[in-house]
Amino acid sequence: MIDRALSIFGTIPNTYYQERTNALNNAGRIYGELGLPEQSLAFYEESIRVGKEGLGPRHPDTVVSMFNIAQRYLGLGDYHRALEMYKEVEDVWLETLGEKHPWLAMCRNSIGKANLYLGNYQTGYDLCSKALQTLQESQGTEHPWCEIIAENIAYAKEKLEME
DSSP: OHHHHHHHHTTSOTTOHHHHHHHHHHHHHHHHHTTOHHHHHHHHHHHHHHHHHHTOTTSHHHHHHHHHHHHHHHHHTOHHHHHHHHHHHHHHHHHHHOTTOHHHHHHHHHHHHHHHHTTOHHHHHHHHHHHHHHHHHHHOTTOHHHHHHHHHHHHHHHHHHHO
């Protein structure tokens, strides 16, 4: 199925940057879900390259690809690289989406999570707490992402108590 989708993708003219960026991003996600991280990273990197070239580095589709590749790096244990990309995404989303946007909250949660994995427990706790507060204020306490963030906060608390 993915081979068929990629063959169709190959017919998209180079000038259709948004379609190409999204197709490459989706391929990266699919390969990641299939447990093929090298292929996943390659498609995400190409999505970012095409997005920056044709749409610009601050275009939403380019930035979503950057967030997704940061997620992949986090999952692979490359925390410093993930953190670098998350911070770039945070800067753009803060400017373009605003302080109360749920995507910015999830980005800050991810920055917090990367800090937790790097042993920066207080920083991770602070960022995840801020992300949860932002998400609850903008989306309500029942939003499914609140549970994800709360798990990171609980982990941070546990680690801080052990120090």
